[in-house]
Amino acid sequence: MYGMVNQAIKKMIVEQKGENFWLELCSQTAIPEKDFVAFQQYDDEVTLNIVLKVCELTGKSAQDLLIAFGRYWIHFAFRSEYKEVLQTFSEVPCFSNQIVKRPS
Numbered sequence: 575m576y577g578m579v580n581q582a583i584k585k586m587i588v589e590q591k592g593e594n595f596w597l598e599l600c601s602q603t604a605i606p607e608k609d610f611v612a613f614q615q616y617d618d619e620v621t622l623n624i625v626l627k628v629c630e631l632t633g634k635s636a637q638d639l640l641i642a643f644g645r646y647w648i649h650f651a652f653r654s655e656y657k658e659v660l661q662t663f664s665e666v667p668c669f670s671n672q673i674v675k676r677p678s
Contacts, residue, residue: 575621577610582650583624584610586643595631603627612654 588596600608603623610616629636 577614578612580610586646
């Protein structure tokens with residue numbers, strides 16, 4: 575998994591639960607990095623452990639968390655270097671019906 579995905583998960587969690595929640599999650603999951611490098615690849619298990627621990631600590635289901643993250647990801651990605659790629663795909667009819675409207 576690219577670090578950008580983990581960056582977005584971290585940002586969503588910190589925005590919703592606070593920095594202390596994130597730090598506690600890191601200590602409980604033995605995540606060595608508290609920050610992620612966008613284009614560095616990380617073992618998928620790192621991301622899975624984050625998701626499972628958030629579910630455990632919040633009582634949310636993985637499905638609910640991942641749906642919320644998918645919505646968050648679109649906004650996160652539009653504020654990143656992926657913006658142009660997403661804008662291009664959102665103009666293609668077969669994708670535009672599948673992707674949420676571009677954030678303003």
